Amino acid sequence: MRTAERELMARLPEGALMQRAAAGLAATCAELLGRVYGSRVVLLIGSGDNGGDALYAGARLARRGAGVTAVLLAPDRTHPGGLAALRRAGGAVTSGVPADGAGAAPRAVEELIGRADLVVDGIVGIGGKGGLRPDAAPLAALLRDSRAVVVAVDLPSGVEADTGEVLGEAVRADLTVTFGTHKPGLLIDPAREYAGSVRLVDIGLTLPAEAGLEALQHADVAARLPLPGAASDKYRRGVVGIAAGSARYPGAAVLAVSGALRGGAGAVRYVGPAGDAVIARFPETLVSDGGPARAGRVQAWVVGPGAGDDASAVAEVLAADVPVLVDADGLRLADRAAVRARTAPTLMTPHAGEAAALLGVPRETVEASRLSSARELARRYGATVLLKGATTLVADADGGPVRVNPTGTAWLATAGSGDVLSGLAGSLLAAGxxxxxxxxxxxxxxxxxxxxxxxxxxxxxxxxxxxxxxxWRDVRV
Structure with missing residues (x-):
């Protein structure tokens, strides 16, 4: 972002890029307010360019009749042009620095935020590290108790832009207006929860072709979906094998098969002790009484959902020279050296607890640093890793861009949901x-x-x- 901004600023009149950002920010704030005239707006201003963006946006709102007050956290290092513009537009300015340099915010600032209709967070930007400083932290606490709509400039102050980690006090925004491109911290938990809704404003930057993080959209997914042709038959479309379920967890097998049948492969083979339950629910499934090695030819395997303690099936699947998805009990039972030794593709699908066990760290470490955890798992096991959670990440062992999933709902946090996902992904593997x-x-x-x-x-x-x-149909429309 900084490189792209420098290159563009060299071709534009001084201040033009900041004015573009401020215009987009002001338009979003006006839309949220509905009626700008007479509204009360508070700007929280740090020493960086985010503060300048907020000041120029505040000047635009003040010219439309809003009562705008800038709270300066670094009075000696505030953006001079933005501050002058706000004052010319009739905006007010006050200090947000506590009398003792830390502790509670000044009483006047508490009252301003308490009466505000909208607060703009321009404290720190993408260069901020380690959470808010002690003099700014009390403002984040005030915002949590405020009735005001909170709009963050570029990203919420206090979150880590590159990783999505939250290492200290941070602002919780209702909406984040970001410029040029999405930052990883806006897409990855836990920081994503601090960003609220995210609106991207194009300010004319030319960015590198390859990013560190990707979020597929409908068109990207549609282009990757396996579609049958006129000459297709069930075998040409791919056959996926499902080695899942146990006497204790037969439902996991049924759910994995249910996902696989809807994933694009032409046929689903099932091996395991839940064959009766599977065939009763899905009579089109090819059920085998033997183990995976005797089930017949498949183009990919899914192993592990609800498998209990059946390590033999996991070992047989890992020995197969086809793509393999390892999930749930399979992650616990798999010989880790065997996973690393595989030459055919491997996709591992742990949740945070399983990832923590595989990495030998506490679960809290994975939840706090999801991006680095997914990358490390992929590197350590030589596999592609799908790290499940509120934001699902998919990391390749080659260290390329990590994909973050933009869809989902909290209602997916339900038993068996991951089994469906495993079957679906395994079917897509089998389809090529x-x-x-x-x-x-x-x-x-x-x-x-x-x-x-x-x-x-x-x-x-x-x-x-x-x-x-x-x-599937919605993506292809």
Whole structure:
């Protein structure tokens, strides 16, 4: 971002780029306010360019009749042009620095925020590290108790722009107006939860072709979906094998098969102790009484959902020379050296707890640093890793761009949801997608199906599976 901004600023009149950002920010704030005239707006201003963006945007709102007050956290280092513009427009200025340099915010600032209709967070930008400084931290606490709409400039102050980590006190925004491109911290938990809704404003930057993080959209997913041709038959479309379920967890097998049947492969083979339950629910499934090595030819395997303690099936699947997805109990039972030794593609799909066990760290470490954890898992095991959670990440072992899934709903946090996802992703593997594409496309469709199935109410994993065709059609429209 900084490189792209410098290159563009060298071709533009001085201040033009900041004015573009301020115009987009002001327009968004005006839209949120509805009636700008007579509204009360507070700007929280640090020493960087985000503060300048906020000041220029505040000047635009003041010229439209809003009562705008800038709270300066670094009075000696405030953007001079933005401050002058706000004052010319009739805006007010006050200090936000506590009398003792830390502790509580000044009483006047508390009152301003308490009466505000909208607060603009321009404290720090993408260069901020380690949470808010002690003099700014009290403002974040005030905002949590305020009735005002909170709009962050570029990203919420205090979150880590590059990783999505939150290492201290940070602002919780209702909406973030970001410029040029999305920052990783706006897409990855826990920082994503601080960003609220995100609106991207194009300010004319030319960015590198390859980013560190990617979020597929409908068109990207549609371009990757496996579609049958006139000459297709069930075998040409791919056969996925499902080694899942146990006497204790037969439902995991049923749910994994339900996802696989809706994932684009032409046929699904099932091996395991839940064959009767699977065939009763899905009579089109090819059920085998033997182990994975005797099930017949497949183009990909899914192993692990609800497998209990059956390590033999996991070992047989890992020995197969086809793409393999390892999930749930399979992650616990798999010989880790065997995973690393595989030459065919491997896709691992842990949640945070399973990832923590694989990495040998506390679960809290994975949850606090999801991006680095996914990358480290992929590197350590030589596999593609789909790290499940509120934001699902898919990382390749080659260190390329990590994909973050933009779909989903909190209602997907339900038993069996991951089994459906595993079957779906395994079917996409069998249909010929790479592990990176299979994982990210499956996560996208699964998240979208979750939204359709829930529609604001609780939904079970079987509901999500049944909504997959609707998600598929929605992506292709």
């Amino acid at each position: 997608l790479s592990p990176l594409d299979a994982g990210s496309v499956a996560a996208y469709l699964h998240g979208l199906a979750g939204r359709f199935a829930a529609d604001g109410a609780p939904a079970g994993a079987h509901d999500v599976a049944e909504a997959l065709p609707e998600a």
